[in-house]
Amino acid sequence: MTILITGGAGFIGGHTVLAFLDRGEIPIVLDDLSTGNRAAIPSDVPFFAGDVGDTELVLRLVQNHRIDAILHFAAKIVVPESVADPLNYYLNNTVKTHALLQAAVRGKVKHFVFSSTAAVYGNTGSKSVSETADPAPLSPYGRSKLMSEYMLVDAGEAYDLRYVILRYFNVAGADPAGRLGQSTPGATHLIKVALETALRRRTYMSIYGSDYPTPDGTCVRDYVHVSDLARAHLAALDHLRNGGESRTLNCGYGRGYSVREVVDTVRNITGVDFEIRQAPRREGDPASIVANSDQLMKLGWKPELNDLAKMIEHAHNWESKLIAAESRTAIR
Numbered sequence: 001m002t003i004l005i006t007g008g009a010g011f012i013g014g015h016t017v018l019a020f021l022d023r024g025e026i027p028i029v030l031d032d033l034s035t036g037n038r039a040a041i042p043s044d045v046p047f048f049a050g051d052v053g054d055t056e057l058v059l060r061l062v063q064n065h066r067i068d069a070i071l072h073f074a075a076k077i078v079v080p081e082s083v084a085d086p087l088n089y090y091l092n093n094t095v096k097t098h099a100l101l102q103a104a105v106r107g108k109v110k111h112f113v114f115s116s117t118a119a120v121y122g123n124t125g126s127k128s129v130s131e132t133a134d135p136a137p138l139s140p141y142g143r144s145k146l147m148s149e150y151m152l153v154d155a156g157e158a159y160d161l162r163y164v165i166l167r168y169f170n171v172a173g174a175d176p177a178g179r180l181g182q183s184t185p186g187a188t189h190l191i192k193v194a195l196e197t198a199l200r201r202r203t204y205m206s207i208y209g210s211d212y213p214t215p216d217g218t219c220v221r222d223y224v225h226v227s228d229l230a231r232a233h234l235a236a237l238d239h240l241r242n243g244g245e246s247r248t249l250n251c252g253y254g255r256g257y258s259v260r261e262v263v264d265t266v267r268n269i270t271g272v273d274f275e276i277r278q279a280p281r282r283e284g285d286p287a288s289i290v291a292n293s294d295q296l297m298k299l300g301w302k303p304e305l306n307d308l309a310k311m312i313e314h315a316h317n318w319e320s321k322l323i324a325a326e327s328r329t330a331i332r
């Protein structure tokens with residue numbers, strides 16, 4: 001039996017493809033390449049360019065490749081973009097997940113692992129949040145993911161389908177061996193933006209809001225290394241394959257860093273003192289969000305890269321590699 005990874009050309013999906021390959025399991029990938037990168041997918045992985053919302057296409061893949069598990073990463077993930085264009089987020093993240101689930105049920109797929117987000121929680125205060133907290137998303141992005149969670153939970157009740165919903169906290173870093181990293185053009189995430197500024201791809205960066213009720217006034221997030229997160233998917237799928245029940249699980253380290261702490265660490269790692277400007281709060285941002293991931297650890301997840309400086313170092317190596325590759329292309 002084979003697994004289907006949607007969004008496998010993207011940042012998290014791509015690292016998860018590597019994690020499966022590293023343990024000798026070859027998945028197939030479906031990705032529309034809207035933000036993903038074809039070059040991210042190793043040549044021995046069958047790749048299909050297409051839309052996860054195309055039920056007939058997915059059903060054909062499921063039947064032709066004897067798919068028993070779908071890992072669904074393909075999504076839009078930028079909070080401010082979802083505030084500006086919510087209907088696009090509900091289409092891409094919710095409507096298309098519905099179509100994918102329909103294909104999964106029609107094709108008798110047994111297992112489903114869904115990429116959800118800490119954004120479903122909204123404001124949680126300074127304590128770490130566990131899965132029993134009531135969700136109260138602050139953005140269309142968070143709501144688009146929560147709606148998909150609800151569909152999956154109901155589908156799990158009604159049909160012969162078991163799932164793990166993984167609620168990711170702030171994903172960062174890059175493959176420690178340098179095979180992959182965050183390549184999405186125009187990425188807006190903090191560590192990526194700070195590194196691009198340090199590497200002079202931007203002249204300055206903004207800190208959005210310094211009047212939050214946090215120790216230094218900037219937002220606090222739980223940054224999790226993408227390769228650890230990728231391995232969480234192995235644990236989730238193994239749990240389902242071993243007959244485990246459907247679960248909704250947080251994935252973070254349980255330790256928060258403020259925007260300022262992250263920026264200072266980027267300055268230390270790169271040795272570059274770049275310009276920072278104070279900007280107003282960004283809409284849809286909770287003050288603080290930190291995971292309690294005890295449940296995922298009980299399921300067998302063992303974080304190996306819980307170290308902000310290392311995470312930034314890996315991302316920095318990748319970013320430098322991207323710049324070197326671009327200048328080689330420019331010289332040619």
Ligand code: UDP
Binds near residue numbers: 079188219259
């Ligand atoms: N942030 C910032 N400047 C940037 C990008 C992000 O101050 O250029 C802040 C953002 O407001 C939030 C935190 O960094 O408080 C993490 O944002 P990111 O977009 O990385 O992830 P999110 O938490 O929105 O998923």
